[in-house]
Amino acid sequence: MVKFRRLLSAVVICFIMTATLSGCGGGKTQTTPKPEEPKKAEEPKKDKEKVKITVWSGIPGENGPDAMAQAFMKDNPDITVEYIRYVNDETGNTKLDTSLLSGNTVDVFVSHGPDRTIGRITSELAEPLDEYLKKDNIDSVKDFGPGYNTYNGKTYALPMTNVDDFIWINKKMFDDAKIPVPTDWTWDEFREIAKKLSKGEGESRVYGAMMYTGWPDGWMKPAFVKLGPDIHSDTMAINLDNPYFKKALDLRYNMEVVDKSWVPTPLAIAKKLTLQDMFLTQKTAMMYGGSWLLRYVKNAKDYPHDFICAFAPLPKWEKNQDKVYNSCGSLDENISINKKSANKEAAWKYAKFWATDGFKYMVPGGKIPGWKNADKNQVSKDLLGDNPEKLFDVTSFKNVVLGKNGDYYVTPVIAARREVATLLDQEAQKALAGQVTVDKAIENMKKNAEDVVKRSKK
């Protein structure tokens, strides 16, 4: 009797299992994305049928995207645009990635920075754009610039924004210390100035310099200024044999630990300090960041401040350094179409709009177009805004923000780049905390980077 009961329970459980699994076959899209696209792109639509596209980017709606969407919808009454902002941090980007995977809620998306863009391109989340570019006669390199938007011979994104790195300067602090705004300086001079301008202790300490904490390759950036394309070699994701990497880590060590003039990254992470908070409350005299910071500086409501911002180009290593590169690499914001989008035509229309004519809505929020045909005077006027003298030192603004900041170089598309950069950063942190010497740290970095690249090549 008992045996029969057991057999019966087993049979019933099997039955329930099969019923469940067949019933939730569709529900598995969460964890196991469908291998082929089940939907055909679009059947020919009737002309007046409204198409809805969703656009994602890391820029707050009020800094341009909302106005752009409105303008687009006016010109294209058959397309509705919904704009969704994702915060450009770990969680926000994971949110975008999972939405891209599940397919339905993303049509156009903007990736910020090489790590994210390369990540999405190598994971084949973006639709190849070559057809569209050919049809509309756009050449991604000639009309915009070099970038890391191609993979296996196909173009997957349009690089559209100039987010050059430069040094932002608190002019009042410089004037008080009788330091002229630099126009051509070296990292040693940078270090001297930072040391001079650091004072105070503990909570109220004023630092000389701070860098964006969201860059895992931040400590390496000074080296990028010299190396450009030599950052990467064929054998290693990051060419750590090059002596400038050690110089960059030494510089950071000297400034952060010896001079105590640079805001330490672990402190910034532990207290969740942001670049704009520190700079605009005069806790740091200089900041190393890109043009995206303009929207904070111009935001007098949330960040009132009574000093004007001056700008300086990135310091060089030697006074007569022949080639100077910008440490951001190239045009840093890329717009792409979701491979799983159901409205690719409309999505491309919007992507093209954003990268070309529509970009002017982003300029007041601090974005500089990479499009070669953008109206430069209009850009300059919109960037500065009304009353520019109140906020900026207009001469250095025009020279640095609107000028050329070093050559661009192309970041090679290596999928393991993110992991490598994170591991290298961990070693750098250990060196900065004094746990290992700078030399040992560079050695460890080389080994770790090799391990990772070897592992991912399989």
Added chain:
Amino acid sequence: MIRKDKFKRYMTGYMFIMPALMGVLVFTLFPVAFSFILSFCDWNLFSGIKGIKFVGLDNFHVMLSDGLFTSSLFNNLLFTIITVPAIIIMALLIALLLNKNIYFRGVLRGMFFFPYVSNIVAISIVWMVLFSPEGGPINMFLKQLGMTNPPGWLASIKWALPSIGIITIWLNVGYIMVIYLAALQGVPKSQYEAAEIDGASGMQKFFNITLPYLSPTTFFVLIITLINSFKVFGPVNILTHGGPGSSSYVLVYYTYVTAFRYYKMGYASAMAWILFIIIFAFTIIQWRGQKKWVNYM
């Protein structure tokens, strides 16, 4: 042949459990089985189902030479050694104190238990302010006491993991205290009276009556605190991101980063299963050991 009414009873039973059973199947059993298979595969999440490549024991080989994995494992063991004894001892002492009839006993019990039911994110943010190396209350207090160089807590390589440990201890003491309080009610007063008649001191009463009666509870508490200490993740993800350097990298955090930052699902699954094996091994050891020291009255 089973009779009709018995069959009906069985079917009713199954109907009752079917919703829960389906939930367990879909959300627990299936993912567990799938992750077990994945741990022998290499899978980039974005390449879809067709991207799953079988690689056998490769993931496990890589793990052995993965410096970050060994660091995480070491950090976890360190974390367990710091937090488990601290939680149990503190919880026991507080439970003993709050078992007596002191003023505001109920309120105090509530206060100690409160952290356990609070939101981990809110707790982390508050502790972040407390641990602030320069202006935070803890360091200001230490400086008042005369310490010239108080620890950097979350910003220091040496102190990041202990800081997470402190937060975890504070979090869990309340829960374990409640368990001990319940257990203390089960110690018969007559034993204490008998011991007093024989002239036993407070310490003797504690070690010879209280502890043995509490040993089954302690056994239970030891298992769950150990298991939970291996699962630490929240504060690490919010406060230190595994840093500075890799000093607060723990297994669950590394698994999370591997899965959702680098999208290496196969490797992450392999790590998750290693964690399972480790926890299982500890539990088996404890289970076998209970014969030695646990007295079931």
